[in-house]
Amino acid sequence: MDFPNPELDDQKQSSLEGKTISSRKPLHHSPARALMLFLSILLGVAVFLPLVTAAGIFGYQVYSWAKHGTWTVMTFAQFSSWSGLPPASYFSPDAWLGLKKAVQTIFRLPAALVLFSFSVIVALVGGIFQRR
Numbered sequence: 001m002d003f004p005n006p007e008l009d010d011q012k013q014s015s016l017e018g019k020t021i022s023s024r025k026p027l028h029h030s031p032a033r034a035l036m037l038f039l040s041i042l043l044g045v046a047v048f049l050p051l052v053t054a055a056g057i058f059g060y061q062v063y064s065w066a067k068h069g070t071w072t073v074m075t076f077a078q079f080s081s082w083s084g085l086p087p088a089s090y091f092s093p094d095a096w097l098g099l100k101k102a103v104q105t106i107f108r109l110p111a112a113l114v115l116f117s118f119s120v121i122v123a124l125v126g127g128i129f130q131r132r
Helices: 010-016 031-068 076-083 097-108 111-130
Strands: none
Touching: 031 111, 076 097, 076 111
């Protein structure tokens, strides 16, 4: 038994009797679509997690400064050792002197700055590839 649809006028209603009206489009599941969804989620995590961590570190530093009157320094080397990441020497082989200097410089920078910069760079690079 078909029930009348108040949104359709009588002429359209009479021509649609006995037919099923579906406003849903069929879902197309493909491996490429699933891969793009997975990469989009991964990109979101890669942008969001370092950004939130940087905000938390900076917020703690501001809180500590407001309460104690001294700025708490947290370099990326301190953050990496605290979070269980390998030390700078792991990322900088002795044969590559330029890379070694660059990595050591990054590990001496403030952790909040490195994490924020990483988040922005990943967002920009990911945004370029997400455009269609």
